[in-house]
Amino acid sequence: MRIISRRSIAVAALLVVAALGANAQSAKQYEVTKPIKIEWWHALESQYAPLIERVVAEFERQNPLIDVEAIYQGSYKDLNEKLIAAHAAGVTLPAVTVANTPYIAEYGASGVCEVLDPYIKATKFDLGDFGSGLKVASSYGGKQVSLPFLISTQIMFYNKDMAKAEKIKLPETWAEMDSFMQKASKVSGGVTERYATVIPGWDQWYFETFFLNNGIAIVNKDGETTDLGAPAAIAVASKLKQWCDSKYAYWAYGKDASSVMRQNFIEGKTFSVIHTTSLYNMYATNCKFEVGMHYLPGAKTRDSEIGGCVLLIPRKNSQEVKNAGWKLLSFLTGKEVNMLWARETGYMPTRNSVTRTSEGKAFLAEKPAFKAVFDNLDHINPRIQHTAYSALSKIWMQELAKVIIEGGDVAQAMKKASILIDEALQD
């Protein structure tokens, strides 16, 4: 018995040594062994340039073999065009690139991204420190094809001074929205002096949360149909139109809608705006009043969705570039860099080791408005993933904007949209 035990121990020890050796070997295959120059494509505008320079300089200091060129490629849309063109050509690909979260489904399905699971396993990258929603949002088909980078969610920015002075109660539920709209707006003789809020209609991400919280399936489980033509969806759309028709709110639509909406809020022409948390610093810096953040009202649920961008490594790169890319990617998604972004922009901390610890409290002490987000971390869900989601959102945005701004029958518009969306989903 003792002999067997000794043998067992010896075998077990050998297995452990072998496993460690294999792991070391495995980690070694992702090492960077000679000098390399790589590109990092991003969509961060010029105000973030000094921060990017600092981050890249620190990375290069820690990884002297890797020379990083950070290249601003325009908006997420511009970057997407350049990335898929480079992917199709198979050349001039960056080692690492950001991508807006809705693109991950199509990129994942089409094999644009390198699957990161082997890198994560071999280098023992702490993936578990990200919230489960973030992991799902950056994966496709159960594979980790990207990692969360600059993460935001939908929020209502409001004028805290006005709220205090006029005792305006912010809506916690969809049912409270009517009274909020009346109380927060100033409409006399059919002319609006101040809107209660502005609803961004230029991107369905902002208003789809109202539909989701009312229990409407934007894409049904079959992946081929939508419930946007159902009575519940028509009721939500009708309510949105009613607020706009009553001039309590307006539907922000068009290429310059975002900048006009920001300006309206800064100038006090609207009590609140629905926007992304990533713009907190912009609002806080430009507004002469105290800016508050309020989590969007709920109905059957009170959830919001993940926005912002993830980081990925294009699959068609050489292994040397991928290895250097992984070094950069794991550095950029690390806790220290993430906190730097969170402090100096409006993006959220992504790591549980921050959000759920004393570090999170310290962050909230710096930016107390983020309490609205921190209190709801478990309710921030991944976005809907479907390869036809771009087509869906375009149809939906267009039909909804037309009926709200130009007028018409909401039920008819939503039914028309749902027919077109069904076709797009099924194709």
Place this chain on the structure above:
Amino acid sequence: MRERDTAVDAARRRASPRVRRERFKDFLCVAPALAFFAVFVYYPLVDLFRIGFTNWNLIRDEYKYVGFKNYKWLFKGSGLDTWLASLKVTFSYTFWEIVITLVGGILLAALFNREGKAFAAMRSIVFMPKYIAISTSAIVFMWILNDQYGFLNYVLGAFGVGPVAWLNSERTALTSVLILTGWRVVGYGMMIYLSAMKGISKDYYEAAELDGAGALKRFRHITLPLLSPTTLFLFVTTFIASMKVFQSIDVMTAGGPYESTNVMVYWIYDLAFVQFRVDRAAVVASVFFVILLAFTAATMKISNKSVHYDS
């Protein structure tokens, strides 16, 4: 005639080695240009038609041939309404750009066809917008045309008009883009017409004046007919350029609101790069190519009969 052709052919066949060497040299001279065209024009064109028969999305490695599925979508499916609307918008835009270029150009040319520093300065001012990048001009015009903070509505407001949602209403969006287009192209039309006007012999005008023709008659019966080659040139080049309008639409309206400025090239771009439907984009582009080719050929054929050359 046929006998003569046969004789020429025979002579060609009997070309001496020296002539053949010369021809080979000629071919070598044009070969780089031909190779360039083959790689960057003809091959993509052929591939465009091929992609139209697949379900490729540009980023997937594998795809299938799906026959006429994408053509059915365009001519019988949900693509038809958008295609017809887009054609209408594109032709409407083109029509107005041609009108602005030709009519505006010729009127301004007639007005500024004088000597003197003041006229030279005015010509430069009118022509200058052509040198400014479209994206830059478009951003400035977005500010001018903004319904809440725009300069145009500010001015109109002083007269009790508006505010007008220039870029955000389907009734005014295309007009708004055409305002930018007009500002850019009218000076170009003027310069082309001006250079052509300078080439018209003064003898014609002096003779007409002696015959008692007034300024309007001289313009109608001398200037206009002798400018017809220039008009043809401007018509064809403006037609092709305006049918391919993209940048101003991309910056100012993104094809909206509600597809009221969804010109054909913007729609192709949207299908390919936003909706990841390169297969459908290829079909739309192929059909559009055929339409453009047919229109250009027809224009050339018709205009050859009505253009006057001063020779």
